[in-house]
Amino acid sequence: MIKKIFFSEIESTNDYAVKNIEHIEDKTVIIADLQTKGRGRNGRSWHSEKNNLFASLVLKPKCSFCDMQRLNTIVHYTAVILSRVFKKKYGLSTQIKWPNDILVLGKKIAGILTENVIKGESFQGIIIGTGVNLNMDEDSLKKISQTAISLNMLTGRETDRDEFLDFFLEEFFLQYDDFLKKGFLLIKENYKMLSMVLGKKVRAVLPDKEYCGIAKDIDDKGQLILDCYNKEEAINIGDIIC
Ligand code: BTN
Numbered sequence: 001m002i003k004k005i006f007f008s009e010i011e012s013t014n015d016y017a018v019k020n021i022e023h024i025e026d027k028t029v030i031i032a033d034l035q036t037k038g039r040g041r042n043g044r045s046w047h048s049e050k051n052n053l054f055a056s057l058v059l060k061p062k063c064s065f066c067d068m069q070r071l072n073t074i075v076h077y078t079a080v081i082l083s084r085v086f087k088k089k090y091g092l093s094t095q096i097k098w099p100n101d102i103l104v105l106g107k108k109i110a111g112i113l114t115e116n117v118i119k120g121e122s123f124q125g126i127i128i129g130t131g132v133n134l135n136m137d138e139d140s141l142k143k144i145s146q147t148a149i150s151l152n153m154l155t156g157r158e159t160d161r162d163e164f165l166d167f168f169l170e171e172f173f174l175q176y177d178d179f180l181k182k183g184f185l186l187i188k189e190n191y192k193m194l195s196m197v198l199g200k201k202v203r204a205v206l207p208d209k210e211y212c213g214i215a216k217d218i219d220d221k222g223q224l225i226l227d228c229y230n231k232e233e234a235i236n237i238g239d240i241i242c
Helices: 012-023 068-072 075-089 151-155 161-174 174-187 188-194
Strands: 001-011 027-036 051-057 096-098 103-105 107-119 122-131 200-207 210-218 223-225 230-233 239-241
Touching: 001 012, 001 174, 001 230, 012 027, 012 107, 051 161, 068 075, 068 107, 068 174, 068 223, 068 230, 075 096, 075 103, 075 107, 075 122, 075 151, 075 161, 075 174, 096 188, 122 174, 161 174, 174 188, 188 210, 210 230
Parallel strands: 001 027
Antiparallel strands: 027 051, 051 122, 096 103, 103 107, 107 122, 200 210, 200 239, 210 223, 223 230
16 A cells, blocks of 8 residues: 655655655655755756656665665666656657666656665665656756756646656556566666667766766666776766766
8 A cells, every 4th residue: 555645845855755764654655746955866956846746755675575786776667667657658758868867859857866764774765756847848947957858848738747646656566576576687678678878888977987988788786887998897876978
């Protein structure tokens, strides 16, 4: 059973989930109409105007059941699920920019920020923060630093947030138990098919260094394998510039 907690305004649904994780049940979604301090990956902010989706799913799997390495690729799993929602419900083809940006026509439509919460020695849970541009206009899109697009522009009609969210949750939990058992291998081929970076010359910007090379493969841990001419590099953090 999925539980939902709604806010009309909040700083960040992820922050709320991190702070309150001890009191939040497994499979609870925190949803806000508006975020005043929405966070993106790598310390960026997430522009969070009304009528879009800002949701954080709190999961507390038993970790004897799934090791942390498998759980870390839940970000890839979520990206594949979001792509399925766009395809099945709206007939739209998406691409995934490693690890978890969802793009349509080369422009970003959704992003995912996952956070493991560990207190002391104990794993409290994982938070999957999802932001989707559902209803934005050209002026609002200009406020986003990356080139972005919104679902309403692609369908020609306003998007119902709750309908989108319910479809996403349904798709997510269809294979969630399998994902906990099999990890990235469950969706690896889907993920690779949706990848916009494979085969391209890219730059990987890590916190302390950069690599240039051809994006050659995604390995079983969800890492991006770069062929850097005389050496292979397995990338597991940072941003990819195509
Ligand atoms: C990215 O940088 O692409 C990830 C963006 C994630 C944004 C979502 S919106 C809901 C949740 N709350 C946040 O503060 N961030 C995530």
